Amino acid sequence: MRSIHRVGAAAALAAALFTTASAQAEPAWPTKPIRMIVPFSAGGANDLMARAAAEGASKALGRPIIVENKPGGGTTLGADLVAKSAPDGYTFLISAAGVISNSMIKKTMPYKDADLTPVAMIGLAPSVVLVPADAPYKDLKEFIAASKKGEGFHWATAGTGSTPHFVSGVLQTKYGAKLDIIPYKSGSESINAVLAKQVDATSEASIVALPFVKSGKLKALADTWTSRISAYPELSTAAEQGFGDLRIAHWAGVHAPKGTPPAILDKMAAAVDAAMKTPDIANRLKAVGIEPIGGTRASFNKFVDEERARLGDVVKATGMKDE
Structure with missing residues (x-):
C-alpha cells in the first residue's frame, strides 16, 4: 500500500511540475504594448474604427495598443508588414475589403492570403x-x-x-x-x-x-448595406429599393500573422467585441455613420468567407484588374 501511495504522490508531483513548466513556457499575454497597423492614412473610416477598437481593447487587455498608419499599395504595404511579422500576438492588421480582394485583381502580391488570419470584426461604414x-x-x-x-x-x-x-x-x-x-x-x-x-x-x-x-x-x-445608417435612418437601403445584390460596405476588422496562437486570437477577439459593446465607443461611432459590430472569431471568419465569394463574383463579372 505504501508503494501505491508513493506512486500516486510521485504522479501528482509530476503533474504539478508539468503544469508549472507549461505555464512558464506560455507566458501570459499580453505583457507589452501591442501594435495595430492601419493600411490607410489617418482620418478615414478604417482609421477611426481602428482607434476606437484600440481604445476599448486596450482597456480590456490592460496593455497599451499603438495604432500605426502604413498606407500604400491599396492596403498591401501595411498588410505585408503584418503578414511578415512574428506571430506572437504583438502585431495585428486593421483589415478591410482590399485585404480580401487585392489577390483577385493584382498581378503580383508580396504575401499570400493565407499568411493572414481573421481575428475579429470591428465595424462598418x-x-x-x-x-x-x-x-x-x-x-x-x-x-x-x-x-x-x-x-x-x-x-x-x-x-x-x-x-x-x-x-x-x-x-x-x-x-x-x-x-x-x-x-x-x-x-x-x-x-x-x-x-x-x-x-x-x-x-x-x-x-x-x-x-x-x-x-x-x-x-x-x-x-448599400443591409440596414439603415443609425446616424441617417431616413435613407433607405438598396435592398429596400429592390436591389438586394448591392451589399457593399467600408468595413474594418482585425487580422493576425499566420501561426499566432489561437488562445491569443480568442483573447483579442473578445477584447474587440467588448470595445464595440462599450456604450461610449458604440455611440461615438454611430454618431458619425459607423455601425459597431464586434462578435466572435467564428462570426468574423464567416463574414470574410462570404465577402470573398461576393467580391470574387464581381471581379469575374466585370473583369476587374489592376493595370
Whole structure:
C-alpha cells in the first residue's frame, strides 16, 4: 500500500511540475504594448474604427495598443508588414475589403492570403450612392433607368478595386446600369468631382458622405448595406429599393500573422467585441455613420468567407484588374 501511495504522490508531483513548466513556457499575454497597423492614412473610416477598437481593447487587455498608419499599395504595404511579422500576438492588421480582394485583381502580391488570419470584426461604414444635389432622380431605381439612356453616366471611383468600383460593378452587372468608370486617387477627389459636376455619381463611406448630404451639397440615393445608417435612418437601403445584390460596405476588422496562437486570437477577439459593446465607443461611432459590430472569431471568419465569394463574383463579372 505504501508503494501505491508513493506512486500516486510521485504522479501528482509530476503533474504539478508539468503544469508549472507549461505555464512558464506560455507566458501570459499580453505583457507589452501591442501594435495595430492601419493600411490607410489617418482620418478615414478604417482609421477611426481602428482607434476606437484600440481604445476599448486596450482597456480590456490592460496593455497599451499603438495604432500605426502604413498606407500604400491599396492596403498591401501595411498588410505585408503584418503578414511578415512574428506571430506572437504583438502585431495585428486593421483589415478591410482590399485585404480580401487585392489577390483577385493584382498581378503580383508580396504575401499570400493565407499568411493572414481573421481575428475579429470591428465595424462598418455603409457605402452611400451620391449624386449632385439638383440631380432629377430621387432614388436608385430612377438613377439606373436614367443611366440606360444615351451614353450613360460618368461614375467616379477611388481607383481600381476601391469600394466605389465594386458598387459600380454590381450596378452594371446585376442591374444593367450604364456607367463609364472614372478613376481618381481618393474618395475625397471623387466627392469633389461630383460636387463640381465633372462626373454624375459616386459612392462613399457614410462617415464621409453624410456631412455633404445633411448640408444639402449632395443627394443620397441609397445606403448599400443591409440596414439603415443609425446616424441617417431616413435613407433607405438598396435592398429596400429592390436591389438586394448591392451589399457593399467600408468595413474594418482585425487580422493576425499566420501561426499566432489561437488562445491569443480568442483573447483579442473578445477584447474587440467588448470595445464595440462599450456604450461610449458604440455611440461615438454611430454618431458619425459607423455601425459597431464586434462578435466572435467564428462570426468574423464567416463574414470574410462570404465577402470573398461576393467580391470574387464581381471581379469575374466585370473583369476587374489592376493595370
